[in-house]
Amino acid sequence: MLFPAAVAGSLPKPFWLSETHKLWPLWKAMGQELELAKRDATLLWIKQQEDAGLDTIGDGEQSRQHFVHGFLEFVDGIDFEHKVEMGIRADRYKAMVPKVVGALKMKGRAHATEAKLLRGHTKRRTKFTLPGPMTIIDTIADAHYGDRIKMAMAFADLLNQEARALQADGIDIVQFDEPAFNAYTKEAASWGIEALHRAIDGLTCTTAVHICYGYGIKANIDWKESLGSEWRQYEDFFPALAKSRIDQVSLECRNSRVPPDLMKLLDGKQVMVGVIDVATDQVETPEQVADTIGLAMKYVPKENIIACTNCGLAPLDRELAIAKLNALGAGAKLARERWG
Numbered sequence: 001m002l003f004p005a006a007v008a009g010s011l012p013k014p015f016w017l018s019e020t021h022k023l024w025p026l027w028k029a030m031g032q033e034l035e036l037a038k039r040d041a042t043l044l045w046i047k048q049q050e051d052a053g054l055d056t057i058g059d060g061e062q063s064r065q066h067f068v069h070g071f072l073e074f075v076d077g078i079d080f081e082h083k084v085e086m087g088i089r090a091d092r093y094k095a096m097v098p099k100v101v102g103a104l105k106m107k108g109r110a111h112a113t114e115a116k117l118l119r120g121h122t123k124r125r126t127k128f129t130l131p132g133p134m135t136i137i138d139t140i141a142d143a144h145y146g147d148r149i150k151m152a153m154a155f156a157d158l159l160n161q162e163a164r165a166l167q168a169d170g171i172d173i174v175q176f177d178e179p180a181f182n183a184y185t186k187e188a189a190s191w192g193i194e195a196l197h198r199a200i201d202g203l204t205c206t207t208a209v210h211i212c213y214g215y216g217i218k219a220n221i222d223w224k225e226s227l228g229s230e231w232r233q234y235e236d237f238f239p240a241l242a243k244s245r246i247d248q249v250s251l252e253c254r255n256s257r258v259p260p261d262l263m264k265l266l267d268g269k270q271v272m273v274g275v276i277d278v279a280t281d282q283v284e285t286p287e288q289v290a291d292t293i294g295l296a297m298k299y300v301p302k303e304n305i306i307a308c309t310n311c312g313l314a315p316l317d318r319e320l321a322i323a324k325l326n327a328l329g330a331g332a333k334l335a336r337e338r339w340g
Contacts (some may be wrong), residue, residue: 002340003293003307004055005332006272008210008250009129009177010047010067010312011060012321017041021315022111023215038063039117046121048322053329055127056173059118063111067177067312068131068139073334074110075158077102077144084141084318086164089183104154110162115169123171130159132178132209133195134188151192156198167205174200175208175246179311182213185236191234193237193244200245208248208272209240209241212311213256221279224257231257238265248272252310254292257282263299271300274310275331276324281316283323289331302339307332 012020017037019025025263035137039226047058064070072078084097120196131139132259133152145151163174176196200207213231226229234251242265246279250272252258263271275292276284289307296305307328313321 001336002302003305003332003335004125005328006054006056006127007049007058007060007325007328008060008212008272008274008312009061009175009310010039010314011045011058011062012314012316012320013062014041014044016060018065021317024313027231038114038139039073042114042117043121046118048325050122050327051285052322053333054124054325055117055332057122057126057287059114059131060312061312063114063127067314068136069157071110071131071162072098072136072140073192074107075103075104076107076134077174079143080094086141088138089214090179092183092223095139097140098219099143100145100151101143103144104151104158106158106161109165111166112169115166115171119170127173127175127208128163128166128171129175129177129197129198129210130162130219132176133139133159133199134184134192135178135180137209138180138183149195152191152195153198156195159199160201163199163203167203171205173206173208174203175210175248176200177210179210179212179214181209181231181237185233187190188237189240193240193246197245206247207245208250209246210250210272211273213252215278227257227330229257230259232259232262234258234262235265238262242266242269248306250274250308253296254310256286256310260295263296265302270304270306272306272308273297275307276309276328278309278311278313278316278324280296282318283320283325284331286327286330286334289327290335293331293335294338297339307335
């Protein structure tokens with residue numbers, strides 16, 4: 001199928017599950033009640049994605065308080081009790097983060113429940129997201145390894161364990177979220193892709209890397225305004241990604257200042273083209289979504305284009321997110337009618 005539609009990952013949590021409009025929301029239940037609420041929220045978003053006409057379905061990250069720390073909760077060697085303040089994304093903003101205090105190892109499976117729930121409740125292709133190694137080490141303090149690259153590779157090994165298990169659960173696409181690539185562009189090319197290769201070692205399912213300019217929060221919006229008339233960060237590492245073993249690569253397109261011709265640097269890859277802006281309350285029309293897909297066709301073969309969101313939708317109002325999902329599905333359908 002041409003122009004399959006999918007979200008980058010996260011979707012808003014319902015008010016009965018957690019606080020809303022936040023990236024680090026507090027849960028509103030505990031114990032078994034919380035687990036049931038997570039399950040219900042996941043089922044809700046599976047249905048909403050299907051109703052919107054999306055072709056690849058995710059769990060909306062409903063069981064994770066944060067896209068990185070939801071994985072870290074299942075890793076031994078991390079101290080969550082004594083958090084420290086740390087600059088994130090090259091000091092774009094500050095956050096209180098846990099510390100790595102010992103050798104890292106998995107406590108067990110991280111996301112078996114969510115993956116099996118997702119696979120068991122949709123017949124469409126499934127995608128499950130994991131934080132990438134570089135983004136993890138940019139969101140946690142090191143009090144053990146003393147070397148960023150060494151710690152990233154240790155996390156890559158753990159991610160590989162979980163990714164292989166997700167594949168065994170029947171997940172079709174395993175995606176690694178690496179927004180840190182846009183903050184540390186040279187490092188992304190020099191060792192970030194090597195860490196991704198370590199994370200995907202042995203996988204036969206489709207692999208993806210999502211690289212965005214961040215959620216639509218003030219810190220990210222302010223940062224984008226400082227980047228000038230053209231956002232050329234992708235230029236530093238897309239050539240290396242084109243030579244990598246990763247199957248799918250994302251980029252922001254809708255309402256971004258990324259020169260669209262940078263898509264040519266991803267020759268041979270499937271490109272997740274961001275056709276939905278997550279940093280505005282304005283809902284795209286199907287025509288606008290189709291037009292953005294048409295723009296991408298100037299640089300990417302149409303059979304390699306995936307219609308996607310620029311980033312996750314977690315901080316948005318729930319009804320707004322649903323409207324944007326509907327636009328995504330309808331726009332991809334319109335594009336198929338135009339160019340199928």
